[in-house]
Amino acid sequence: MKLKLNYIIYTNNGEYLVIIAVSGKGGTGKTLLSSLLIKHLSETGKDILAIDADPDSNLPEALGVEVVKTVGDVREELKVDTAKGNIPKDMNKWDILDYKIMESVVETPKFDLLVMGRPEGSGCYCAVNNMLRKIIETISSNYDYIVIDTEAGLEHLSRRTTQNVDIMLVVTDKSKRGILTAQRIGELSNELDISFKEMLLVVNRITPDNKDLILKKAQETGIEIVGTIYEDGEVAEYDVEGKPLVELSDDSNSVVAVSKIVTRILNSN
Amino acid sequence: MFEDIPVDVSPMYEGERIRSANMFVELAGPKSIGAELVQVEDDVEDGKVEVIGPNLNEMKEGEIYPFGLLIEIKGEKLEKELEGVIERRTHELCNYVKGFMHLNQRDQIWCRVSKEAKDAGFELEHLGKSISILFKEEFPIIEAITIKIFTNKEDVETFLEKANTAYEERDARARELSDEDVDVFYGCVMCQSFAPTHTCVVTPDRTALCGAINWFDCRAAAKMDPDGPIFEIEKGEVLDEIKGEYVNVNTIMTDRSQGTVDRVYLHSVFGYPHTSCGCFEAVAFYIPELDGLGIVDRDFKGETPLGIPFSAMAGQCSGGKQVEGFAGLSLEYMRSPKFLQADGGYERVIWLPKAIKDSLIDFIPAELAEKIPTEEDANSIKEIRKFLRENNHPIMERLKAAKETIEESETTTEPVEEEYSADMEATPEIEGVPMAQVAYTPELSLPSSGGMKIIFKNAKIYAEKVIIKRK
Numbered sequence: 001m002k003l004k005l006n007y008i009i010y011t012n013n014g015e016y017l018v019i020i021a022v023s024g025k026g027g028t029g030k031t032l033l034s035s036l037l038i039k040h041l042s043e044t045g046k047d048i049l050a051i052d053a054d055p056d057s058n059l060p061e062a063l064g065v066e067v068v069k070t071v072g073d074v075r076e077e078l079k080v081d082t083a084k085g086n087i088p089k090d091m092n093k094w095d096i097l098d099y100k101i102m103e104s105v106v107e108t109p110k111f112d113l114l115v116m117g118r119p120e121g122s123g124c125y126c127a128v129n130n131m132l133r134k135i136i137e138t139i140s141s142n143y144d145y146i147v148i149d150t151e152a153g154l155e156h157l158s159r160r161t162t163q164n165v166d167i168m169l170v171v172t173d174k175s176k177r178g179i180l181t182a183q184r185i186g187e188l189s190n191e192l193d194i195s196f197k198e199m200l201l202v203v204n205r206i207t208p209d210n211k212d213l214i215l216k217k218a219q220e221t222g223i224e225i226v227g228t229i230y231e232d233g234e235v236a237e238y239d240v241e242g243k244p245l246v247e248l249s250d251d252s253n254s255v256v257a258v259s260k261i262v263t264r265i266l267n268s269n
Numbered sequence: 270m271f272e273d274i275p276v277d278v279s280p281m282y283e284g285e286r287i288r289s290a291n292m293f294v295e296l297a298g299p300k301s302i303g304a305e306l307v308q309v310e311d312d313v314e315d316g317k318v319e320v321i322g323p324n325l326n327e328m329k330e331g332e333i334y335p336f337g338l339l340i341e342i343k344g345e346k347l348e349k350e351l352e353g354v355i356e357r358r359t360h361e362l363c364n365y366v367k368g369f370m371h372l373n374q375r376d377q378i379w380c381r382v383s384k385e386a387k388d389a390g391f392e393l394e395h396l397g398k399s400i401s402i403l404f405k406e407e408f409p410i411i412e413a414i415t416i417k418i419f420t421n422k423e424d425v426e427t428f429l430e431k432a433n434t435a436y437e438e439r440d441a442r443a444r445e446l447s448d449e450d451v452d453v454f455y456g457c458v459m460c461q462s463f464a465p466t467h468t469c470v471v472t473p474d475r476t477a478l479c480g481a482i483n484w485f486d487c488r489a490a491a492k493m494d495p496d497g498p499i500f501e502i503e504k505g506e507v508l509d510e511i512k513g514e515y516v517n518v519n520t521i522m523t524d525r526s527q528g529t530v531d532r533v534y535l536h537s538v539f540g541y542p543h544t545s546c547g548c549f550e551a552v553a554f555y556i557p558e559l560d561g562l563g564i565v566d567r568d569f570k571g572e573t574p575l576g577i578p579f580s581a582m583a584g585q586c587s588g589g590k591q592v593e594g595f596a597g598l599s600l601e602y603m604r605s606p607k608f609l610q611a612d613g614g615y616e617r618v619i620w621l622p623k624a625i626k627d628s629l630i631d632f633i634p635a636e637l638a639e640k641i642p643t644e645e646d647a648n649s650i651k652e653i654r655k656f657l658r659e660n661n662h663p664i665m666e667r668l669k670a671a672k673e674t675i676e677e678s679e680t681t682t683e684p685v686e687e688e689y690s691a692d693m694e695a696t697p698e699i700e701g702v703p704m705a706q707v708a709y710t711p712e713l714s715l716p717s718s719g720g721m722k723i724i725f726k727n728a729k730i731y732a733e734k735v736i737i738k739r740k
Contacts, residue, residue: 047288082480083550083600084628088436090353090443091374092489093482095360099373103299107289126459126548127481130498131490138284 019146020265021162024171025181026056026152029204032235032245033171034149035062036258039246042110046144052115053161054151060115064244065106070117071136074100075128079121097128098135105139114139153181157188167265168196170223173205174214183221200226202261207231227261229254270402275390277367278399287370293387294328296336298379302425303336304432305378307356313343315413318397322420325382325392336380337419337428340404344412353439355408357489362403366396375436376429393418443485446473448513448535448607452504455487456521459498460546466526467546467589470502470518474607475535478549480599512537512611530591537611538562542596547587549597551625553609554582557594558650559657560671561619561664562612566600569622574650600625604632615641616663620653637663 022034031054038050052059060067078097081087087096106113114136120129140146148165150156162168170185172178182201189199201223206214207230218225232254238245248255271278289295297303328334342355356374363371368386372379382391397416405411419425448454450473457469457477469477476483482490482499490499505517513535522544523531532541538553545552551566556574565573565582572578586595596609603625608614615637623643630638640662647653657665 047291079481085601085604088375088440088443089446089483090439090485091377092357092486094486094489095373096377099377099379102286102372102379109290112288112290127457127477127479130459134494139286141284142286142288 017141017144017146018167018266019140019148019165020167020169021148021150021156021165022169022171023150023156023162023185024152025175025178028171028173028175028178028181029202029229030054030149030152030171031057031059031062032204032229032254033169033202033258033261034059034147035245036248036255037147037169037262038063038111039248039255040259040262041145041147047142048111049140049143049146050111050113051146051148052113053148053156055117055119056152057149059149060106060113061242062245063111063113064246065108065113067104067106067113067115069100069104070115071101071104071132072117072119074104075125075132076118076121078128093128094131094135097131098138101132101135101139112143154184154188157185157192157194163194166197168199169202169226169261169265170199170221171202171204172218172221173203174210179217179221182218182223186221186223198265200224200265202227202229204229205231226264227257229257271399274366274395274399276369276386276395278365278403279367280365282367283361283364285364285367285370287368287381287383289381291383291385292370292381293330293384294325294382295333296380296382296420298333298381301333301335302376302422302429303338303378303380304376304425304429305338305340305356305359305374306428306432306435307340307342307352307359308435309347309349309352310341310343313341313413313415315343315415316401317415318394318401318418319416320393320397320418320420321424322418324394324420325387328420330384330387334420335422335425336378337417337425337432338378339417339419339428340400341415341417342404342411342413344410346410350442352435353443355404355411358404358407359400362400362407363396365403366399369396376432393420446484447605448472448474448504451484453488454502454504454515454518455484455491455499456502456525457482457487457499458525460548461498461525461589464544464546464587464589466529467544468522468525469546470521470533470535470543471499472513472535474602474605475513476599476601476605478543478546478597478599480550480601483601509534509611512540513607514541526589529589533591534611536607536609538594538596538609539612540593542591542593544589544591545583545587545595545597546589547583549583549587550599551597551603552579552582552586553596553598555594556619556650556653559619559654559664560668561657562609562617564603564618564621564625566622566625568624569644571644572648574620574648574653600628603629613667619657619662619664620647 020037022030024030034050038048042048050059050063074097077100078093087093104114148162150162156162170182172182186199189196201218201221203214203218203225206228215225230253234248234252235245235254238248338359340359360371360374363369368383368391370381397418401414401416404414419428455471457471460467471477471482471484471487473484487499490497491501502521503517504515506515508514508516514532519532522533530544533543534541535543538555551564554563554565554573554575556563563574565579567579569579573582575582586592587597602608609617615633618641620642623645626633626641626643633641640660642653642656647656
């Protein structure tokens with residue numbers, strides 16, 4: 001199922017809900033940015049929902065939480081139960097799905113996490129996806145901020161699963177391919193007429209030596225650069241050891257860089 | 270009306286979720302037990318709310334407690350049959366209470382009370398009071414209502430037993446619910462993005478082809494999202510009860526298929542079978558040589574007796590096409606007593622994969638179960654014929670009867686007759702050279718002119734040799 005957030009304007013508290021999505025080529029630092037975004041936002045005392053929409057991502061590990069069941073697992077479970085005739089006729093599947101999705105949300109004191117998980121198997125998913133979409137919309141309307149770690153590449157655009165996102169953060173590293181993907185994300189969203197309130201570029205893994213050159217190249221994507229994150233030995237170390245990135249200290253370079261980015265985005269909103 | 274309730278009560282709080290970070294306590298849910306039940310009783314004291322067990326002020330923050338909600342109602346026009354319908358609204362009405370989260374139904378409920386509500390002085394009596402008012406407002410036929418809330422483990426356990434018995438009785442009734450018992454069917458056009466002329470008609474007996482939604486789900490969906498892809502079809506006039514043809518269904522079909530399909534039979538693969546989207550769980554297909562039906566499901570990877578796998582067959586009869594002799598269906602439909610009733614139901618089934626046979630064994634008439642071969646028993650027409658004859662499948666009678674009628678009238682146009690009397694492999698042989706089947710198509714239009722159109726139905730093309738050449 002592809003997440004699609006429609007018609008969410010106000011949260012249940014009547015406040016404005018902000019949906020931030022992080023996209024880019026795989027391996028450029030989407031999960032780093034997402035997890036540090038969540039780390040920063042969760043200090044604000046607001047209700048945060050993190051959504052891991054990348055079947056191949058490791059956002060839960062970066063956030064230091066364990067996931068028992070993904071939305072994909074719930075979907076398969078329901079399909080199996082339905083086919084076997086295990087569900088009492090008189091009970092409706094919306095309610096059952098609703099319950100199971102709520103069960104799959106990982107709840108922590110600072111943020112909640114919903115993992116989309118594995119892609120669909122064979123068979124028809126129209127009905128179940130249609131239900132899931134509505135249920136996730138309802139759940140989403142209970143939060144102040146939603147941060148979506150999208151799947152790598154462009155598909156979230158062509159499938160229009162991120163069209164209701166307020167702020168699209170595109171991440172690239174110094175690689176030519178990373179920058180090219182960022183540029184395509186920009187072009188495709190224009191072509192498809194998906195107008196995010198803001199689309200901003202974050203350049204990751206730069207060094208003092210290559211900074212000017214990379215930024216110049218990044219500018220050619222046509223996306224406004226909102227911030228940079230320097231090559232960070234500490235992040236690399238955490239990655240090697242498999243330590244949650246949210247445990248990086250508040251004064252670590254990457255955390256400071258992302259905090260600056262968040263402040264910039266939210267102030268302009 | 271809700272003056273003495275310390276929190277807001279309004280439909281705007283529907284869909285409220287309480288994060289564990291913001292909750293005071295959790296009631297029932299995956300880590301505890303709980304249930305809700307509506308019962309029609311003779312002796313009901315109106316407006317009474319009772320909390321049996323610890324109330325919120327006796328509960329500890331962050332803990333999880335068992336939770337039972339018993340709603341007793343009385344009214345001149347209230348019947349036992351309405352309990353389920355009324356109980357179904359509990360979810361919605363409980364959610365009107367700000368700071369009270371309620372999910373799902375029956376013994377699968379999950380509730381939470383927010384810290385905010387607790388701080389405002391909210392107690393379980395307030396929940397009871399609110400819903401008793403809301404229920405009477407929603408259902409004016411309720412003349413008196415009493416709410417009992419249980420929060421002690423022992424009480425909830427006893428209550429659960431009582432509730433489960435009631436659910437079972439209700440399920441038995443729901444299973445018996447059939448097309449005749451309702452006034453409304455539902456249409457679903459969720460699949461029209463890739464099958465633009467397909468509308469799924471969902472009735473109590475006929476679950477949607479994808480198997481994902483039944484009549485009850487549609488009823489819930491149409492109510493929740495009236496402008497959505499699932500809509501009501503007034504049943505209206507019945508044209509043929511056995512085949513399942515309805516005036517209003519035909520009208521909706523015509524309308525939603527832009528005139529492509531103007532008639533459907535809900536319970537037959539012949540004449541005007543229901544169209545198929547592409548997502549069906551299984552296909553029923555006609556086997557002309559034996560005048561019977563085969564069933565194949567999506568998970569069956571081998572070849573069907575028609576010589577093609579599920580995928581190829583699905584490709585030929587999906588996309589909103591109406592192809593006589595083929596009907597997409599859900600496995601659940603095969604549990605209905607109306608399952609292809611116009612064609613003879615299971616008596617007409619002469620082949621199906623073992624996996625579905627096993628899963629449906631309780632629904633296949635006992636005297637037929639052993640007579641229907643699976644891929645383990647027979648795979649070609651010849652093998653099936655042999656199996657059917659040895660096991661005395663009722664289709665043999667049918668074939669014999671058909672043969673006699675035909676012999677009497679001395680016509681030889683029926684393929685059934687030819688094949689049966691020949692009693693040979695379906696594959697024709699010409700002067701000892703075996704012919705291989707190179708194509709099978711349920712419908713084949715030939716390019717033609719002069720105001721004429723030639724359509725072959727259920728065409729099988731045999732060839733002695735197939736040569737593929739680069740141009």
